[in-house]
Amino acid sequence: MTEEEQKKPGFLETAKSILYGMAGHDMSRYALKTRGSMEHLFILITMGDLLGIPILPPYYSLRILPYVVPQISTWKRRMLRERDLTDALA
Amino acid sequence: MTKEGTLSLRKIFEEHPERRYIMFGGKGGLGKTTFSAATAYWLAKQGHKVLVFSVDPQASLSDIFQRDIFGKGAVEIIPNLYAQEIDADQRIKEYQNMIRRKILDMYGLEQVPEEIENYIQAAAAEPAMEESAIFDAVVDIVVSAEYDYYIYDLVPLGHALYYLSMASVYDQWIDKITALRAEMEEYSQVAAIMQRKKETEEDAILRELQYIKERINKSSGILTDRERTAFFFVVIPEEMAILDTKKAAGLFARYDVPLSGYIVNRVIPETLAQQQIPDYLRHRLEMQKGHLATIKRELGDEVLAYIPEMERDITGLGMIEKMAYEMFGG
Numbered sequence: 001m002t003e004e005e006q007k008k009p010g011f012l013e014t015a016k017s018i019l020y021g022m023a024g025h026d027m028s029r030y031a032l033k034t035r036g037s038m039e040h041l042f043i044l045i046t047m048g049d050l051l052g053i054p055i056l057p058p059y060y061s062l063r064i065l066p067y068v069v070p071q072i073s074t075w076k077r078r079m080l081r082e083r084d085l086t087d088a089l090a
Numbered sequence: 091m092t093k094e095g096t097l098s099l100r101k102i103f104e105e106h107p108e109r110r111y112i113m114f115g116g117k118g119g120l121g122k123t124t125f126s127a128a129t130a131y132w133l134a135k136q137g138h139k140v141l142v143f144s145v146d147p148q149a150s151l152s153d154i155f156q157r158d159i160f161g162k163g164a165v166e167i168i169p170n171l172y173a174q175e176i177d178a179d180q181r182i183k184e185y186q187n188m189i190r191r192k193i194l195d196m197y198g199l200e201q202v203p204e205e206i207e208n209y210i211q212a213a214a215a216e217p218a219m220e221e222s223a224i225f226d227a228v229v230d231i232v233v234s235a236e237y238d239y240y241i242y243d244l245v246p247l248g249h250a251l252y253y254l255s256m257a258s259v260y261d262q263w264i265d266k267i268t269a270l271r272a273e274m275e276e277y278s279q280v281a282a283i284m285q286r287k288k289e290t291e292e293d294a295i296l297r298e299l300q301y302i303k304e305r306i307n308k309s310s311g312i313l314t315d316r317e318r319t320a321f322f323f324v325v326i327p328e329e330m331a332i333l334d335t336k337k338a339a340g341l342f343a344r345y346d347v348p349l350s351g352y353i354v355n356r357v358i359p360e361t362l363a364q365q366q367i368p369d370y371l372r373h374r375l376e377m378q379k380g381h382l383a384t385i386k387r388e389l390g391d392e393v394l395a396y397i398p399e400m401e402r403d404i405t406g407l408g409m410i411e412k413m414a415y416e417m418f419g420g
Contacts, residue, residue: 020284038270058214059226062189
């Protein structure tokens with residue numbers, strides 16, 4: 001966004017943003033969070049042998065590997081950490 | 091006896107020219123490679139373009155053709171006859187490098203991260219890796235559709251069953267994760283709509299999964315194709331071999347492998363009995379008679395050929411030609 005636009009957003013734009021903030025934001029946050037969990041589930045069932053759980057034939061899991069490189073470290077942390085009460089609040 | 095058997099094997103090929111994928115299965119050491127080579131030889135002499143290839147990491151086509159063809163792609167042995175032995179190690183190495191290159195390209199890295207590199211190396215050390223690599227190489231070979239006939243020199247029974255079960259397990263498994271991936275895509279789209287983004291990125295992983303599924307279906311599809319595949323079991327007139335073969339035939343039937351018939355190998359010629367022969371050989375002949383009777387009783391019409399025990403090893407084109415004559419006649 002340029003400065004000009006930031007200064008005077010149209011009325012309609014403002015209304016849309018407010019509406020999104022009230023209703024849409026939570027829903028999209030929820031959708032992305034669900035997707036995030038599924039992403040980890042997906043990596044677990046394809047790349048499980050990184051944790052020592054052999055699941056997918058390694059020949060084909062290598063094909064998936066390049067796409068999940070960025071997630072590998074966060075995913076390992078998520079899968080291996082201990083659960084506690086604060087998880088419920090997250 | 092040999093004569094009528096010979097004709098039935100030949101008849102299968104003449105009556106079913108659409109059966110282009112030919113496989114010989116059986117216990118180790120009964121003559122699968124020999125029959126593969128001789129069949130390839132005969133078909134090539136009939137004017138068909140034939141590729142005989144080995145899916146066994148301990149392949150022996152090089153030995154039978156007396157030429158080093160290991161890892162050299164399809165090598166022409168005689169006009170129309172090509173033979174190939176897949177070098178699984180080489181293929182795995184190339185595949186690993188392809189994965190590394192892809193990672194470097196995708197993220198603009200200089201070097202593959204250590205954790206990832208460890209994984210790539212560990213994966214390649216898995217015993218199943220070799221089988222999967224060959225399995226995958228076979229798909230490359232058969233989709234090229236360059237030949238009239240593809241003759242699989244199969245691995246011994248246990249491994250062949252492993253291939254088949256692997257194919258069906260892979261298939262179901264990939265269906266499941268493809269469904270999960272598709273569902274994930276829906277959530278992404280919901281979020282994108284909420285945030286009024288125009289479109290989501292195409293899911294590259296989903297595409298990759300579909301590719302893998304296609305590859306697996308292709309190769310297992312051929313193994314179980316009633317129209318285009320002929321699967322022959324090789325057995326010898328010995329008790330253990332007969333028992334194991336019957337067991338294996340049952341298992342193969344469960345995976346829907348279309349069985350074309352049995353070939354009995356290593357039959358000691360009965361005419362020998364009329365000659366002056368040592369007791370040792372006479373006893374062998376007597377024992378063989380009993381086993382042949384069992385084979386006739388239990389397999390009956392499904393036996394397509396009885397091949398005599400040859401006087402020497404079958405290596406080299408001369409002996410292959412002789413074997414082809416025993417199998418198919420002139």
